[in-house]
Amino acid sequence: MSMHAPSGGLMVAVSATFKRDLTLLLRRRGEVLNPLVFFALVITLFPIGISPDPQLLAEIAPGLLWVAALLAALLSLDSLFRSDYDDGSLEQLLLAPQPLAALSLAKVAVHWLLTGLPLALMAPILGIMLALPAGSYLILALSLALGTASLSLIGAIGAALTVGLARGGVLLSLLVLPLYIPVLIFGAGAVQAAILGDGIAAHIAILGALLAISLMLAPWAIAASLRISING
Amino acid sequence: MAFSSLNEFFAMGGHGLYVWGAWGITALLMLVIVWHARQERSQLLKSVKRRVRRQNAHSQSTQVPVNSAQRDVRNDA
Amino acid sequence: MWAFINKLRSPKWFYSISAKLQPWFWAAAALLLLVGTVWGLAFAPADYQQGNSFRIIYVHVPAAFLAQSIFVSMAISGLVFMVWKIKVADMAATVMAPLGAAMTFVALFSGAVWGVPTWGTWWMWDARLTSMLILLFLYLGVIALRGAFNSRDSGSRAASVLAMVGVINIPIIKYSVDWWYTLHQPASFTITGRSAMPMEMWAPLLIMVLGFYCFFIALTLMRTRSEILRRETNKRWVQELVEEVR
Numbered sequence: 310m311s312m313h314a315p316s317g318g319l320m321v322a323v324s325a326t327f328k329r330d331l332t333l334l335l336r337r338r339g340e341v342l343n344p345l346v347f348f349a350l351v352i353t354l355f356p357i358g359i360s361p362d363p364q365l366l367a368e369i370a371p372g373l374l375w376v377a378a379l380l381a382a383l384l385s386l387d388s389l390f391r392s393d394y395d396d397g398s399l400e401q402l403l404l405a406p407q408p409l410a411a412l413s414l415a416k417v418a419v420h421w422l423l424t425g426l427p428l429a430l431m432a433p434i435l436g437i438m439l440a441l442p443a444g445s446y447l448i449l450a451l452s453l454a455l456g457t458a459s460l461s462l463i464g465a466i467g468a469a470l471t472v473g474l475a476r477g478g479v480l481l482s483l484l485v486l487p488l489y490i491p492v493l494i495f496g497a498g499a500v501q502a503a504i505l506g507d508g509i510a511a512h513i514a515i516l517g518a519l520l521a522i523s524l525m526l527a528p529w530a531i532a533a534s535l536r537i538s539i540n541g
Numbered sequence: 542m543a544f545s546s547l548n549e550f551f552a553m554g555g556h557g558l559y560v561w562g563a564w565g566i567t568a569l570l571m572l573v574i575v576w577h578a579r580q581e582r583s584q585l586l587k588s589v590k591r592r593v594r595r596q597n598a599h600s601q602s603t604q605v606p607v608n609s610a611q612r613d614v615r616n617d618a
Numbered sequence: 619m620w621a622f623i624n625k626l627r628s629p630k631w632f633y634s635i636s637a638k639l640q641p642w643f644w645a646a647a648a649l650l651l652l653v654g655t656v657w658g659l660a661f662a663p664a665d666y667q668q669g670n671s672f673r674i675i676y677v678h679v680p681a682a683f684l685a686q687s688i689f690v691s692m693a694i695s696g697l698v699f700m701v702w703k704i705k706v707a708d709m710a711a712t713v714m715a716p717l718g719a720a721m722t723f724v725a726l727f728s729g730a731v732w733g734v735p736t737w738g739t740w741w742m743w744d745a746r747l748t749s750m751l752i753l754l755f756l757y758l759g760v761i762a763l764r765g766a767f768n769s770r771d772s773g774s775r776a777a778s779v780l781a782m783v784g785v786i787n788i789p790i791i792k793y794s795v796d797w798w799y800t801l802h803q804p805a806s807f808t809i810t811g812r813s814a815m816p817m818e819m820w821a822p823l824l825i826m827v828l829g830f831y832c833f834f835i836a837l838t839l840m841r842t843r844s845e846i847l848r849r850e851t852n853k854r855w856v857q858e859l860v861e862e863v864r
Contacts, residue, residue, distance in 0.1 A: 498798070540772075554669045563678070563727070564673075566727055588851070
């Protein structure tokens, strides 16, 4: 093996990491399904806890769906680096000649593909159950798909910081939830605007901007955090 | 002066409880912070002193056997 | 420049320079806070809308300013620690976090108390109060993360990264909360939202803000010195210094 990575080495490494993680996660179906079941369960609790009145539910549905999806995404974060940390493959990743930021971006992409995207696709079905007004279903799925990508990126920073800790789970939510608030505001705001018939371009644009900022900065923070968790 | 009498000053136009409550808690918290910082400093100084004293005592008590061991070696030679 | 950074690297240098600076900042803080308190409580005119309850502004706004500034200084210290490996910067960041959380609490508490005469309730999802609440959670996260690591160095580096991530997010959170607030409660009246304030009202406010900043600097110097004593207990210069203090 030469000291210098061959040209295209970065892309090869990134796609190899991506494929490996995808295969591994697809083998552990439970881990992929759990957030989805959690999402459906939490949404079931609200009509029971508040009221089955469709009018009331319709009013709070955008916020409920967004908060429940956010919590479901949060739930899946703890396992993002956990198994790789336990079996030592995370250390191998650190030793790779390719930049860790790019490799961790591949891992986050897999996480979003198997958590954020399914949540976004599932949300319209739960929207029907909450009597979400017609015309907002597409925006719900779109805003969740865009928003959960930012959530995965920001959440991965917290997951990387706490992966070395024995009881990192609760700490992880304390670290990550405050950082989720802007995404929640604009995500739920987009659905609400769609219901009211207002323009949604601004909301979607801001969600896109948040994703762009996270894409630029989060990989570096994730890489730095992984180094701290493993070398410390 | 915005108030004509001391009573008026304490009453704060009927909002005395809120104004004095907010100021009081703020002042109290700041005083507690300063008190804690002073306490912390004097405790740390004490613990460093104790450590120094312990080390001095330790080095004095260990010096004797070292010296006697050296003497033994010299005697053997 | 490098000579300066190298000096900063040495806790001993910081310990001696801060001893000289500290009394000045304590004196300035005490003087400014005293003048600001007397002026704000007794001499500033009452607000024509809110009456005397408006005087809470003189603790609420300085505390809110300081809460945000401390987070920024904590993140800068974290950056300095990560880039130049200056331990004193991390010690300062360590002692800043609890003070920042305390100031956030003061801003929240005084805002809640202020809410009673203004809105008739202890809590409103007002834009400033909401961002302050989120800031409090950010502080608690940094403090908890630092404490969660067994090795001090890992905890320091993790807290530095989190502080930097948080400081990038603070303006985004502030902007989005303001936006959210105007969307949901357009008619409501914000407690500190007025722009034109006569000089007799804002002069004591300025004095109080400066007093709070001096308090922050003085306390940070003092507690960083304590932190040096705690972490460098085994260093010779610390032990010699303690001998002299006696």
